[in-house]
Amino acid sequence: MxxxxxxxxxxxxxxxxxxxxxxxxxxxxxxxxxxxxxxxxxxxxxxNILARYFRRTETKTILVMVPSIANNVFPQMIEGIDLVANQSGYKVLLGNTNQEPDKAYSYIEELKQKQVDGMILLTTRLDYQIISELGDDYPVVLTSDYIEGLTAPTVAIDNISSARVAVEHLLQLGHQRVGIITGPLDIPLSRDRLKGYRQALLERDIGVESVLIQEGSHSYESGYNQMQKFLALDKSPTAIFAANDTMAMGAIKAVKAHGLRVPEDVAVVGFDNIQFSAIFEPALTTIAQPFIEMGKRSMELLLKQIKGEPLEKKQHVLDTKLIIRESCGSQNQD
Known part of the structure; x- marks a missing residue:
């Protein structure tokens, strides 16, 4: 349509x-x-004729747009959004774009036609200009991603420093050859995590080798496949930083398929601290994001916009934590 x-x-x-x-x-x-x-x-x-004539009528409904419902990080964010929404009498609709721009535009149309009162974008590949225009005219919050110069309210973590902490931990354990499996590099947070990786190496005067950088898609399969490429090198890395836990798990599977051990032969650190990371074998060292708090903060900011209240602060950066488990070979501190 x-x-x-x-x-x-x-x-x-x-x-x-x-x-x-x-x-x-x-x-x-x-x-x-x-x-x-x-x-x-x-x-x-x-x-939409109803939206046209009842543009000022509240729907008491907000839309959360996600790029994929298969991504394990979003359920906890949505839980936080839903907690605050329910307390304020709002319903939450979920819009899954499945990485398709046309679907994203159709959801934006619902916001413009006042079928919902506001929208939370959980990581997006939308053009910067589109998000800026939306933020200028409608109640919108961008969550998880941070885009420099964006005027729309944002709730995120510092992906650069968080990734740097993860890689520094591997370097402190004595690893000199650390590979990275990034997320899709058309997403700002993936580029930021790559920046953190580069910073950690350069601070130790370790050269950044392009052969040790592989782009994944945040999927288990991409983690497995990119790890296979590392293991095929004449001098393969002794440690891997995967930009999310799902890819880290795929990487560990590939290491085991080669008859090698984690962490004895290859240490692995992930990112996100999804619920399965603690019971995976071996338990995964990772960067924990405050997903529920990110969701709560996002909904609070959206409600203020819907109510026309001024925002004292638009950019909210929440803290992360390095969770040390078995996959890196360091002492368990979980």
Whole structure:
């Protein structure tokens, strides 16, 4: 089904112009109005009439947009969001984009047509400009990612320093050859965790080798496959920092498949501290994120925007913690 963004693209105008043609056509030049109406006709676009006429009516519903419901980090964030939402009489809808931009745009359309009162974006691949425009006009919070210069409220961790702590721990254990399996590098948090890895090595005067950097997709399979590449090197790494726990687990599986041991032959550190990391074999050393608190803080910020209350602070950076378990070969401090 076509949405307003589709119409704007076809007519080569902004979504705001499409909206004006629908609501106040007399305010738009005839030439532009004709282009938009033609695009509406071609796409058989049907604007939400209820949203149009009841734009000021509260729905008492907010939308949480996630890139994939298969990602293990989001359930706890959503739990925190839901706790605060329920206390304030709001329902929470979940929008899974499955990494498809068109789905993301359709959810944005629901916000613009006032089918929901606000939106929380849990990590996004949306263009910076789109998020900025949304944040200027609607109640929106970006959670997990931090984008420099973004005016929309953000709840995140310091991914650079957190990744640096993880890699420094491996270096302190005596490892000189540390590989990294990054997340998708089109996501800001993945690039930041790579920066932290580089910083930790450079602070020890250890050169950063491109062969020791492999890009994963946050999936178990990508962790396994990228670890296979490391193990095929003439001089394979003795330690791995995986940018999430799921990839770390895949990496450990690959090490075991080669008849090697973790941590005796290869030490592994993950990121996130998902619930399964403590009972995995071996138990995974990782960076713990305060997922529930991130969700709570995000919903609190969204509610303030919905109510029109001023935000004293827009960028919220929460603390992380290194959880030391068996997979790195250090003493268990969990």
């Amino acid at each position: 076509a949405n307003m963004i589709d119409v704007a693209r076809l007519a080569n105008v902004s979504t705001a112009t499409v909206s004006r043609v629908i609501q106040n056509p007399e305010t738009v030049k005839e030439k532009t109005r004709t282009k938009v109406l033609k695009a509406i006709d071609e796409l058989n676009y049907q604007p």
